[in-house]
Amino acid sequence: MDDRYRPREIEPRWQKMWHDTKMYFVKEDAMKPKFYTLVMFPYPSGDLHMGHTRNYTIGDLIARFRTMQGYNVLNPMGWDSFGLPAESAALKEGIHPSVRTPDNIARMKEQLYKTGMIYDWDREVASYQPDYYKWTQWMFLLMYERGLAYRKRASVNWCPSDQTVLANEQVVNGQCERCGAEVIKKDLTQWFFRITEYADRLLNDLDLLEGWPERVRTMQRNWIGRSTGAEMEFPVEGHDEKIKVYTTRPDTVFGATFLVLAPEHPLVAVITSAEQKQEVESYITLARKRTDIERLSTEKEKTGVFTGAYATNPMNGERFPIWVADYVLGTYGTGAIQAVPGSDERDHAFAIKYGLPIMTVVQPEGEFVVAGDDPAVAPVLKQGSDVPVYTGPGVMVNSGPLDGMPTTESKDATIALLEAEGKGKRATSYRLRDWLISRQRYWGAPIPIVYCDDCGEVPVPLEQLPVVLPTDVEFTPDGQSPLLRVESFVNAPCPRCGKSARRETDTMDTFVDSSWYFLRFCDPHNTEAPFDPAKANYWTPVDQYTGGVEHAILHLLYSRFFMKVLADAGWVQAQEPFLRLFTQGMITLGGAKMSKSKGNVVPVDDMIERYGADTARLFVLFIGPPDEDAEWSDRGVEGMHRFLNRVWRLFEGKVTVGSGSSHGQALGDYSKSDRDLLRKVHLTISKVTFDIERFHFNTAVSAIMELANTMQAYRDAHGPQTSAYSEAATNLLLLLAPMAPHIAEEIWQASGGSDSIHRQPWPAVNEELAAAEVVTVVIQVNGKVRDKVELPADVGQDEAINAAMQSERVKQYLDGKEPKKVHYVAGRLVNIVI
RNA sequence: GCCGGAGUGGCGAAACGGCAGACGCAAGCGACUUAAAAUCGCUCGGGUGAAAGCUCAUGCGGGUUCGAGUCCCGCCUCCGGCACCA
Numbered sequence: 048m049d050d051r052y053r054p055r056e057i058e059p060r061w062q063k064m065w066h067d068t069k070m071y072f073v074k075e076d077a078m079k080p081k082f083y084t085l086v087m088f089p090y091p092s093g094d095l096h097m098g099h100t101r102n103y104t105i106g107d108l109i110a111r112f113r114t115m116q117g118y119n120v121l122n123p124m125g126w127d128s129f130g131l132p133a134e135s136a137a138l139k140e141g142i143h144p145s146v147r148t149p150d151n152i153a154r155m156k157e158q159l160y161k162t163g164m165i166y167d168w169d170r171e172v173a174s175y176q177p178d179y180y181k182w183t184q185w186m187f188l189l190m191y192e193r194g195l196a197y198r199k200r201a202s203v204n205w206c207p208s209d210q211t212v213l214a215n216e217q218v219v220n221g222q223c224e225r226c227g228a229e230v231i232k233k234d235l236t237q238w239f240f241r242i243t244e245y246a247d248r249l250l251n252d253l254d255l256l257e258g259w260p261e262r263v264r265t266m267q268r269n270w271i272g273r274s275t276g277a278e279m280e281f282p283v284e285g286h287d288e289k290i291k292v293y294t295t296r297p298d299t300v301f302g303a304t305f306l307v308l309a310p311e312h313p314l315v316a317v318i319t320s321a322e323q324k325q326e327v328e329s330y331i332t333l334a335r336k337r338t339d340i341e342r343l344s345t346e347k348e349k350t351g352v353f354t355g356a357y358a359t360n361p362m363n364g365e366r367f368p369i370w371v372a373d374y375v376l377g378t379y380g381t382g383a384i385q386a387v388p389g390s391d392e393r394d395h396a397f398a399i400k401y402g403l404p405i406m407t408v409v410q411p412e413g414e415f416v417v418a419g420d421d422p423a424v425a426p427v428l429k430q431g432s433d434v435p436v437y438t439g440p441g442v443m444v445n446s447g448p449l450d451g452m453p454t455t456e457s458k459d460a461t462i463a464l465l466e467a468e469g470k471g472k473r474a475t476s477y478r479l480r481d482w483l484i485s486r487q488r489y490w491g492a493p494i495p496i497v498y499c500d501d502c503g504e505v506p507v508p509l510e511q512l513p514v515v516l517p518t519d520v521e522f523t524p525d526g527q528s529p530l531l532r533v534e535s536f537v538n539a540p541c542p543r544c545g546k547s548a549r550r551e552t553d554t555m556d557t558f559v560d561s562s563w564y565f566l567r568f569c570d571p572h573n574t575e576a577p578f579d580p581a582k583a584n585y586w587t588p589v590d591q592y593t594g595g596v597e598h599a600i601l602h603l604l605y606s607r608f609f610m611k612v613l614a615d616a617g618w619v620q621a622q623e624p625f626l627r628l629f630t631q632g633m634i635t636l637g638g639a640k641m642s643k644s645k646g647n648v649v650p651v652d653d654m655i656e657r658y659g660a661d662t663a664r665l666f667v668l669f670i671g672p673p674d675e676d677a678e679w680s681d682r683g684v685e686g687m688h689r690f691l692n693r694v695w696r697l698f699e700g701k702v703t704v705g706s707g708s709s710h711g712q713a714l715g716d717y718s719k720s721d722r723d724l725l726r727k728v729h730l731t732i733s734k735v736t737f738d739i740e741r742f743h744f745n746t747a748v749s750a751i752m753e754l755a756n757t758m759q760a761y762r763d764a765h766g767p768q769t770s771a772y773s774e775a776a777t778n779l780l781l782l783l784a785p786m787a788p789h790i791a792e793e794i795w796q797a798s799g800g801s802d803s804i805h806r807q808p809w810p811a812v813n814e815e816l817a818a819a820e821v822v823t824v825v826i827q828v829n830g831k832v833r834d835k836v837e838l839p840a841d842v843g844q845d846e847a848i849n850a851a852m853q854s855e856r857v858k859q860y861l862d863g864k865e866p867k868k869v870h871y872v873a874g875r876l877v878n879i880v881i
Numbered sequence: 882g883c884c885g886g887a888g889u890g891g892c893g894a895a896a897c898g899g900c901a902g903a904c905g906c907a908a909g910c911g912a913c914u915u916a917a918a919a920u921c922g923c924u925c926g927g928g929u930g931a932a933a934g935c936u937c938a939u940g941c942g943g944g945u946u947c948g949a950g951u952c953c954c955g956c957c958u959c960c961g962g963c964a965c966c967a
Contacts, residue, residue, distance in 0.1 A: 262961070265885045269963040276967080294967055307967090349965075374965045384967045392882095393965055478966055599962080669905075671893055676960095682906055683893075690905085692919095746895070749904035756904090825900050830948040832900050870947050876899050880947050 048797040052695035054659020057793040062160060064792075070805065071110065071165040073121055075585045082118035083586045084109045085565055087594030087602070088125040088172075090132060091151040095158045096648040097679060098634040098641045101667040104786075105631060105744070106593050107164045108668070111785035112739055115809040121586050122165065123568040125172035126152050129180070130557040131209060131225060134490040134522060144490045145518050148175055158651055162660045163788050170571045174560035179567065180492035181513035182577035183560050186609070187495055188506050189616060195241040196484075198504065202311070202377075203483055205233040210524035211487045212237060214556060215480045216270075216601045232335070238494060238553070239481040242608050246271055246477045248622075249607055258627030260674070263599040270600050272478025277462050278381065279471035281306055283318050284357040284366065290314060293380030293476055296390060297465060298457035300362050301446035302408030303385040304398065306369045307351065310334040311377030318369060320355025327352050327371055334373040349374045349397045361470040363447060367404075372397065380476045388436065395436035405434040409454055411441045482605065484556045489522035489529040491554030499541035499548035508542050514550070528552040561602055562609040565589055565624060577618075584620050592625040599630070629742060632676040634667065641679075649679055661787035662688045668744040668786055690752060691790055694783070697758055697776065702767045704777040704798045714815060720761065721771035722820065727757045728775045729817035732810045735782045744786075751782055781810045819874075826851045827878040828860045844871045851877040 049056075065071070075081075086106035089099070110122035126148075133144040140147070152173060159166075172179050190196035204213045208228035212235060217224040242249075250271045253264045276295035283290060290306060308315050310331045319327045330352045351372025358369050374393055375384050388398035388405040398405050443449040443457050452460060465471035485494065493514045495507035507514055517536050522529040530536050530552035541548040563577070569586045570578040594602075603625070610624040633640045636647040654663040666687040671677040717725065731754040738747035758775050765772070776798070784791040784804045795804035819840040824847055826834040834856040838847060848869055851857060857879060870878040 260886090262885055266962050269884065272963075272966065274966070292967085296967075372965095374967095376966065379966045386967085391967065393967075396965095476966075478963080596961085669893090675887090677893075680893075680906070686906060689920095696920095745893090746904080749895075752904055823900085827899080827948070830899090830946090835900075868947065870899095872899060876948090878899080878947050 048698060048794065050699070052692050052790070054661060054691075054789065055656075058161075058163065058655075058660050058789045061789045061792045062163060064803070065165055065805070066160070069169075070803070071114070071120070071122060072167045072169055073119055075582060076119045077585075079117065079119035081121065081586060082113040082591070083121045083589045084113065084591045085123065085568070085589045085593070087592070087598060088127050088561070088564060089155065090130065091126045091128050091148060091155055092132065092643070093151045093154055094643070094648075095155060095162075095651045096634075096641045097651060097654065097663070097667060098648075100162060100651050100654075100663055101634055101670075101673070102593065102595070102631055103159060103162065103164050104664045104667050105629070105673060107664075107788075108739070108744065108785045109591055109593070110165060111788060111805060112809070114805065115781075115785065115807060117808065121170075121568070122167060123170040123172075123571075124159070124164075124166040124168070125170075125564055125568065126155075126174065127557065127561050127564075128152065128173045128175040129491045129554075129560055131211075131488060131490070134488060137490075138523065143518065145175070148173075161655055162651060162664065165788075170568050172564060172567050172571050174492075174557070174564065175490070177513045177515055178574075179564075180516075180560065182567065183492045183555065183563070184495040184507070184512050184514060185509065185577055186559065186563055187555065188509070190240055190612065191496075191506050193612065193616065195244065195612060196238060197241065198236060198238050200234060200236040201239075202232045203235050203237055204230045205235075206230055209488070210526050212483055212485060214483045214558070214601075216482075216604075237483055237485040238496075238551075239483050240608070242482045242605075243477060243479055245608050245611055246273065246479050247475075248611055249479075249604065252607070252611075252623060256623060256625075256628070259625075260596075260628065260630055263596065263603065263628060263630060266599045267604055270479060270604065273475060274477075275473070275475050276458075277465060277471050278474040279361060279385065279465060281358040281361060281385070283314075283369070284359065286318055286356075288314055288317060290358060290369070290383050291381045292383050292385045293474060294385055296387065296458070297471065298443065298446075298449060298454065298461040299387040299390045299408050300360065300385060300461065301443075301449065302387040302389045302406045303360055303365075303367065304388060304404040304406060305367045305386045306358050307372050307375045307384050307386050307394075307397070308354070308369065309375040309377035309382040310371055310373050312371075312382045314383075315354065315371055318354055318356040323353060323355035327354055330371060337373070349393070349400060351397065351401070353401075361468075362464075370397075370401075378480060379478070389434060390436065390438060392436055392438065405436075406445060407434060407437065408444060408446050409437055409439075409441045410444050411437065411439060482556075482608075484559055485553040486556055487526065487528045487553055488524060489516075489520055489554065491557060492516070492560060493530065493536075494551040494553055494555055496551040497539055497541055497548045498551065499544060499546060501546060502541055502543040502548075505541055505543050505548070511542060516554070528554070530554070558601055558605050562605045563613075565592075565606070566613070566619070580618055583618070587619060588621040588624055588626045591627050591629065593629045593631060595633075596630040603628070629674070631673050632671075634670070634677055634679055636679045638678070654684065658684060658688045659691075659789070661790045662691055665691070665748060665787050669748040671745055673742055673744050690755070691787065693759070694755055694779070694790065695794070697755060697762065697767075697779070698794050698798060700767050702776050702798055703773055704780060704795060704800045705773060717771060720765060721769065722816075724757060724761045724771050724775055725813075725816045726819065727754055728778050729812050729814075732778060732782065733812045733817060736809070736812075739785070748786065751779065751786075754779055754782075778810050780804060781807060822874045824850070824874065825876045826854055826857060827876060828857060829880060830878060833857060833860065838874075840874060842874065844873070847871060847874075848877055851879065 084106060086102055110120050114120045128148050133148055137144045137147055174180060187196055204218045206213050206223040206228050208226045209223060213223060218230050221230055223230055250273055253267055256264060274295050277297035279292050280289040281292060349372060351370045354369045354371055356369045357366050359366055386394040388395040389407045390409055440454045443452045449457050462473050493516055495512060495514045497505045497507060499505055517533050520529050520533055537549050537552060539548060539550050566578050566583050570582040573579060606624050611622060613619045614622050639645060639647055641648045666684045669687060731750050734750040735747045780791045780795050792804050821837050822840050824836050824838050825832055826836060834854040836850050838850060848871055866879045866881055868880040
């Protein structure tokens with residue numbers, strides 16, 4: 048072994064060995080338990096920084112750890128390589144994305160290689176390649192066949208900067224998630240996936256995902272936003288139409304004093320009276336012009352206009368006015384509400400502004416008086432601001448058959464009443480909208496649809512896939528799909544009748560590409576199908592998925608949707624794609640996320656050059672709890688480099704490693720100091736194993752450091768040539784192997800270890816060696832530590848308490864008196880209560 | 882407003898209801914060296930004390946318990962998600 052630790056010499060050597068021997072290439076193996084670990088595949092932007100390294104180091108550690116534990120481990124890598132960033136960069140630099148993308152991939156692959164990441168590269172996929180997106184198009188057709196892909200004209204989100212439509216999920220606070228531009232609404236005919244059909248299952252199955260962070264499950268629950276209530280029909284005076292209303296508080300129907308329609312509601316034009324027509328139309332025009340941001344900023348001030356029409360309350364026959372207001376959303380519920388200003392703050396504000404009647408129908412329990420007994424407490428139909436709004440629980444008043452009923456029962460009772468009289472029914476509503484997948488941009492998978500004058504919209508048949516994305520395209524965005532300009536692409540024969548027809552020219556949202564890639568990894572070379580179900584069923588669900596929390600809704604919800612659709616179609620068995628999810632924190636520099644544009648990156652190449660990959664890897668594991676953000680520290684990384692140098696020196700002077708947990712001698716043959724060292728070894732095995740299992744990598748590294756410190760002290764006293772030291776050294780390397788794989792491999796092979804260290808079994812805890820011989824029992828008086836005493840590990844309660852009572856300190860506190868009570872925690876603590 | 886998560890030394894952080902601050906960074910002192918680097922050793926939450934020790938201390942206020950950073954109740958602050966969703 049070299050006398051100095053030289054990572055630049057040893058790391059490339061072992062990387063080559065792992066790579067050349069295809070050490071981590073795997074096949075299905077029914078005899079072994081499988082473990083599918085996956086890190087979210089990256090967008091190939093070019094250069095990796097330490098934020099990425101944290102992510103991939105965790106993935107690599109899991110793969111190596113589970114392999115040593117005897118699992119058949121699938122750890123693949125691929126490239127999420129369609130999408131806007133490549134296109135924007137290409138426009139800026141004048142390099143075509145089809146050239147730039149493979150270059151970037153090659154660069155990132157090289158950096159992963161140099162960091163010692165191991166993947167089954169035989170399974171590499173890239174979503175921009177035709178042999179991948181052929182199957183993305185197949186997925187579209189599957190959706191289409193099952194009635195889950197459809198085209199409709201709708202008011203959609205449009206990013207004026209990126210010049211394309213966006214999914215709801217890609218609009219954050221009224222701004223484009225990618226570029227921050229203010230999103231506007233446009234009426235366009237677009238393709239959607241009917242994810243709302245799966246809303247219930249996507250919500251309910253979140254309960255099964257116990258291996259997911261609570262935070263992510265909550266975010267998905269909020270996003271799906273299920274509420275339950277009722278739909279009710281309100282007849283319109285002088286018209287046959289009835290207005291359907293959705294409400295979560297059907298029990299307050301007796302307090303409804305007007306109806307409100309969203310500006311987009313189709314009945315607005317039908318029911319509006321001649322006198323009000325002009326006012327209503329100009330209001331609607333105004334409302335449509337407002338962006339989401341404007342609507343948010345005017346949150347307090349509600350606006351609306353009277354339609355001139357009247358409706359009848361189905362429960363009590365009351366006649367009341369119908370208004371139009373944009374505080375009611377056209378896209379939620381039925382786009383129409385019953386306004387109950389006595390029980391809803393928004394309706395109350397609106398009623399006050401426009402002088403509409405307010406009536407109390409719910410009263411707080413304690414204040415209940417029989418309706419009519421005291422008009423001051425139970426006001427009947429009053430106008431003005433003196434009738435307060437009350438939204439809490441209570442008792443129904445002014446509500447006919449519901450009077451006196453507590454609100455805990457009134458909701459169900461009202462629904463029963465509505466259903467019995469045929470005036471309404473129980474209903475559920477969701478915040479989730481269908482997923483808009485069309486994009487008017489170039490760098491994506493073409494939507495496999497042809498429009499024929501005779502046959503209409505025709506899906507491209509499987510044997511004609513892929514619909515290839517042409518490369519000779521002028522793709523500067525102008526609000527229209529760039530593919531429209533390519534005659535040879537647009538003009539295509541109708542697959543059904545053969546007459547000349549036109550192709551769909553929009554491409555798919557890149558989130559479609561990434562919604563199924565984890566399945567392609569199971570069978571990446573299949574030319575007949577997206578994957579062989581038998582192989583997919585062997586590997587899926589993914590046992591451990593790792594990635595950034597920024598995908599909590601978009602990617603993770605879409606993938607779950609795809610998995611359920613594929614399960615329904617019989618392609619997979621699992622209902623959920625990702626069994627356990629880990630969301631790692633960012634690494635920040637100067638308090639901000641590392642990013643090239645901000646210029647605050649620590650490139651992984653620099654770290655490898657200066658300290659080697661193992662130092663970089665170990666440091667990002669040690670930097671803090673892996674699910675929390677952590678600030679980069681140059682000093683910290685130097686400390687970690689010092690540690691690896693210390694490890695190196697522990698092996699100076701012919702230290703021999705053997706098999707991990709065997710020890711040739713009986714326990715009694717070891718000296719006291721040997722036994723102490725071995726105890727530390729086995730306690731460390733136990734702690735590191737436990738900590739890796741529960742993703743506490745920072746404390747796993749600490750534990751290994753402690754072991755190294757203990758070994759150093761032992762070595763200073765007894766030298767390295769003892770069997771106890773050899774066993775300690777062996778286990779130290781094995782524990783370090785998944786985290787710092789190169790140095791572990793180098794020392795292993797230089798110290799007589801057989802084969803690769805990465806093919807050794809993970810060390811087992813020897814309970815006999817781990818067992819303590821003596822314990823330090825803490826002696827408390829009234830819960831405060833006053834003394835400690837060393838006792839044999841198998842000490843009984845009586846001896847321990849006895850020993851405690853002998854303590855001089857305890858005697859001082861007792862002052863001759865008898866203790867009131869004594870608590871004993873076996874082998875740990877005696878608490879004397881005085 | 883609703884829903885999650887988090888508040889511990891100078892810093893990153895540890896602690897099955899049982900010795901608060903492991904491990905590391907920074908800092909200080911010392912050894913080695915002509916010197917520096919590297920390496921090694923010691924100190925390192927506050928107050929008090931010569932020391933042993935005593936005492937205060939895990940965002941704030943209560944509570945449960947022999948014993949609370951940890952459990953319960955009520956607050957405060959920060960981070961994240963949702964939000965005119967009827």
